[in-house]
Amino acid sequence: MAHSLGQASDTGGVSATTGISVSFEFFPPKSEDAEVALWDTVCRLAPLQPAFVSVTYGAGGSTRERTHATVTRIARETALTPAAHLTCVDATRSEVDDVARQYWEAGIRHLVALRGDPPENTTSYSPAAGGYKYASDLVSGLRKVADFEISVAAYPEVHPDAPSRAFDLDYLKRKIDAGATRAITQFFFDNSVFLRFRDAVAAAGIDAPLVPGIMPVTNFNGIRGFAERCGTSIPAWLADAFEGLDDDPDGRRRVAEKVAGDQCLELMKHGVDEFHFYTLNRAQLTVAICRQLGISEDKVPLAVDLEAAR
Numbered sequence: 001m002a003h004s005l006g007q008a009s010d011t012g013g014v015s016a017t018t019g020i021s022v023s024f025e026f027f028p029p030k031s032e033d034a035e036v037a038l039w040d041t042v043c044r045l046a047p048l049q050p051a052f053v054s055v056t057y058g059a060g061g062s063t064r065e066r067t068h069a070t071v072t073r074i075a076r077e078t079a080l081t082p083a084a085h086l087t088c089v090d091a092t093r094s095e096v097d098d099v100a101r102q103y104w105e106a107g108i109r110h111l112v113a114l115r116g117d118p119p120e121n122t123t124s125y126s127p128a129a130g131g132y133k134y135a136s137d138l139v140s141g142l143r144k145v146a147d148f149e150i151s152v153a154a155y156p157e158v159h160p161d162a163p164s165r166a167f168d169l170d171y172l173k174r175k176i177d178a179g180a181t182r183a184i185t186q187f188f189f190d191n192s193v194f195l196r197f198r199d200a201v202a203a204a205g206i207d208a209p210l211v212p213g214i215m216p217v218t219n220f221n222g223i224r225g226f227a228e229r230c231g232t233s234i235p236a237w238l239a240d241a242f243e244g245l246d247d248d249p250d251g252r253r254r255v256a257e258k259v260a261g262d263q264c265l266e267l268m269k270h271g272v273d274e275f276h277f278y279t280l281n282r283a284q285l286t287v288a289i290c291r292q293l294g295i296s297e298d299k300v301p302l303a304v305d306l307e308a309a310r
């Protein structure tokens with residue numbers, strides 16, 4: 001298997017031409033076909049030289065093995081820097097610590113530490129007996145396991161379980177104070193919400209980078225319910241942009257590219273220089289959006305041998 005897939009960026013994942021750094025999020029594939037599709041996506045996105053690529057951990061910890069397999073494959077077979085999501089759900093502290101230790105032994109140095117969503121068919125979260133209760137506890141625990149780089153989640157529109165905006169901000173601060181080095185936001189569509197949140201984060205004395213999570217949307221109807229569960233508001237202009245496109249996938253893709261591209265370009269005008277893309281394991285949209293930011297495969301010297309990498 002070729003080990004030349006993707007090149008370690010000598011600029012720490014920051015594009016030398018644009019000064020912009022991007023990272024990509026994947027979910028672990030459920031079938032062999034999905035694995036081939038994901039690997040295709042990884043191959044297509046690798047030349048964009050992301051600062052890191054992360055792999056999610058299924059609700060309720062349901063993908064423990066698949067997440068591990070995907071992350072370690074990326075580490076083994078590419079020059080990309082993988083980050084493994086890890087949650088507190090349904091596991092004791094020592095089980096979670098063991099998973100982290102296995103990652104460390106496999107050479108994984110970056111974790112995304114999360115409380116996690118409850119298992120499917122469960123409406124509310126309750127901590128496992130003997131488990132980490134919140135992401136801040138998890139960050140403290142992981143710090144004791146090894147010297148990981150740790151990213152955590154942040155919520156520009158407030159986490160749905162949080163008692164108030166102020167509490168939510170305080171809990172974010174606890175995660176950073178516990179040793180996290182980066183906060184990646186839940187997806188949002190209204191940039192003013194993010195910019196106000198960024199101000200509040202700075203005013204709270206949180207100085208870790210706050211990286212906007214960008215969700216390119218092609219399936220507007222699908223994202224509506226998901227956004228509601230996450231507490232993400234859908235602006236009227238977004239609904240209008242997808243109006244009448246239910247049976248027009250090309251039209252929806254063009255709108256998706258424009259909406260997410262414009263969102264990033266506007267954030268760049270406000271000094272944002274790092275973006276985390278929820279790729280949904282598809283490359284095309286993310287490639288198109290990165291091009292709008294001046295990051296494209298042809299600007300980096302790389303020969304990807306897709307066949308060899310499969």
Ligand SMILES: Cc1cc2nc3c(=O)[nH]c(=O)nc-3n(C[C@H](O)[C@H](O)[C@H](O)COP(=O)(O)OP(=O)(O)OC[C@H]3O[C@@H](n4cnc5c(N)ncnc54)[C@H](O)[C@@H]3O)c2cc1C
Binds near residue numbers: 060115153
């Ligand atoms: C970038 C990103 C990646 C994600 N990846 C995954 C994934 O791979 N797998 C997955 O299952 N989910 C994932 N999620 C979703 C995440 O797990 C859920 O949003 C979850 O409900 C909260 O996780 P958290 O780490 O933000 O929790 P926490 O930071 O622990 O916060 C959870 C809630 O508890 C409150 N809280 C925190 N600390 C305390 C405290 N000490 N006392 C009282 N209340 C407190 C917070 O205000 C918040 O309401 C991701 C989310 C983001 C933004």
